[in-house]
Amino acid sequence: xxxxxxxxxxxxxxxxxxxxxxxxxxxxxxxxxxxxxxxxxxxxxxxxxxxxxxxxxxxxxxxxxxxxxxxxxxxxxxxxxxxxxxxxxxxxxxxxxxxxxxxxxxxxxxxxxxxxxxxxxxxxxxxxxxxxxxxxxxxxxxxxxxxxxxxxxxxxxxxxxxxxxxxxxxxxxxxxxxxxxxxxxxxxxxxxxxxxxxxxxxxxxxxxxxxxxxxxxxxxxxxxxxxxxxxxxxxxxxxxxxxxxxxxxxxxxxxxxxxxxxxxxxxxxxxxxxxxxxxxxxxxxxxxxxxxxxxxxxxxxxxxxxxxxxxxxxxxxxxxxxxxxxxxxxxxxxxxxxxxxxxxxxxxxxxxxxxxxxxxxxxxxxxx
Numbered sequence: 001x002x003x004x005x006x007x008x009x010x011x012x013x014x015x016x017x018x019x020x021x022x023x024x025x026x027x028x029x030x031x032x033x034x035x036x037x038x039x040x041x042x043x044x045x046x047x048x049x050x051x052x053x054x055x056x057x058x059x060x061x062x063x064x065x066x067x068x069x070x071x072x073x074x075x076x077x078x079x080x081x082x083x084x085x086x087x088x089x090x091x092x093x094x095x096x097x098x099x100x101x102x103x104x105x106x107x108x109x110x111x112x113x114x115x116x117x118x119x120x121x122x123x124x125x126x127x128x129x130x131x132x133x134x135x136x137x138x139x140x141x142x143x144x145x146x147x148x149x150x151x152x153x154x155x156x157x158x159x160x161x162x163x164x165x166x167x168x169x170x171x172x173x174x175x176x177x178x179x180x181x182x183x184x185x186x187x188x189x190x191x192x193x194x195x196x197x198x199x200x201x202x203x204x205x206x207x208x209x210x211x212x213x214x215x216x217x218x219x220x221x222x223x224x225x226x227x228x229x230x231x232x233x234x235x236x237x238x239x240x241x242x243x244x245x246x247x248x249x250x251x252x253x254x255x256x257x258x259x260x261x262x263x264x265x266x267x268x269x270x271x272x273x274x275x276x277x278x279x280x281x282x283x284x285x286x287x288x289x290x291x292x293x294x295x296x297x298x299x300x301x302x303x304x305x306x307x308x309x310x311x312x313x314x315x316x317x318x319x320x321x322x323x324x325x326x327x328x329x330x331x332x333x334x335x336x337x338x339x340x341x342x343x344x345x346x347x348x349x350x351x352x353x354x355x356x357x358x359x360x361x362x363x364x365x366x367x368x
Contacts, residue, residue: 009089
């Protein structure tokens with residue numbers, strides 16, 4: 001039995017926690033004993049529902065010494081063969097906590113950094129990247145969730161021999177869930193699932209919606225956003241100023257993302273940057289046509305199964321939204337292609353199988 005500690009610095013309903021829950025759920029219980037270490041939040045509730053052991057630790061930031069010590073204590077108590085860290089916060093705190101645990105093999109999954117990601121503070125961005133590179137010395141393997149992530153890490157000087165590409169996998173729930181068919185007289189619902197932050201580009205989406213209402217007022221649609229984040233108040237104020245209160249709705253966190261997404265007719269992602277785009281692939285798995293930013297990570301996962309937009313151009317965002325809303329044939333075509341691609345390339349079974357192989361290979365190598 002191989003003991004695996006999965007450490008996540010995020011416990012929301014977004015990409016990294018969803019990935020961690022899917023991985024923990026999918027690992028063969030006859031081969032692996034799993035413990036998840038994460039902050040309090042929705043991920044904990046999901047893990048408890050799945051009856052997966054977890055330890056709650058508040059991770060207040062990369063300089064949280066208390067969090068660092070608590071992670072180290074839990075790792076010593078659990079005594080894992082492998083500690084697998086997900087995301088910047090867990091990757092920093094966790095690897096520092098585990099660096100002196102010589103018998104523990106260490107894996108880091110990069111879920112954030114690609115070429116087009118630019119933080120508002122360039123100095124802080126460089127500190128983050130230098131810190132990640134510094135921690136590479138205590139890392140046995142680095143998993144990149146897409147080729148653009150792998151390319152970026154290689155260009156930044158990370159050890160290429162350690163980098164392995166393993167795309168995220170989609171929970172079976174999304175393949176089993178079908179969108180609700182609605183009469184043509186009801187509004188078409190465009191939806192997005194993502195944190196309310198600057199990178200997700202909601203401001204440009206809302207400005208595009210305002211232009212659509214001015215030029216195509218006969219289009220009957222709503223825009224629903226699932227997620228929370230630091231920009232919510234500013235975005236709500238923008239919606240109010242643009243008089244879009246009846247069109248744009250903030251749903252916050254929901255009990256079941258898949259169940260809520262059943263009401264969508266189109267999935268929209270106009271992000272400035274993505275490393276993978278988990279929610280986009282979840283939408284494809286459900287059979288929702290997707291409209292996405294023309295950026296490397298989304299081109300990698302969507303290929304020819306989506307309609308592409310320029311995230312910097314509000315006019316183009318508006319044009320692509322109108323195009324998908326008025327063209328039923330296009331929606332049906334993209335729906336079929338997306339579902340086929342999601343099933344073929346991004347199933348949870350495929351992801352879990354590959355990561356399991358990495359775990360086993362790493363243990364065998366250590367034994368030698």
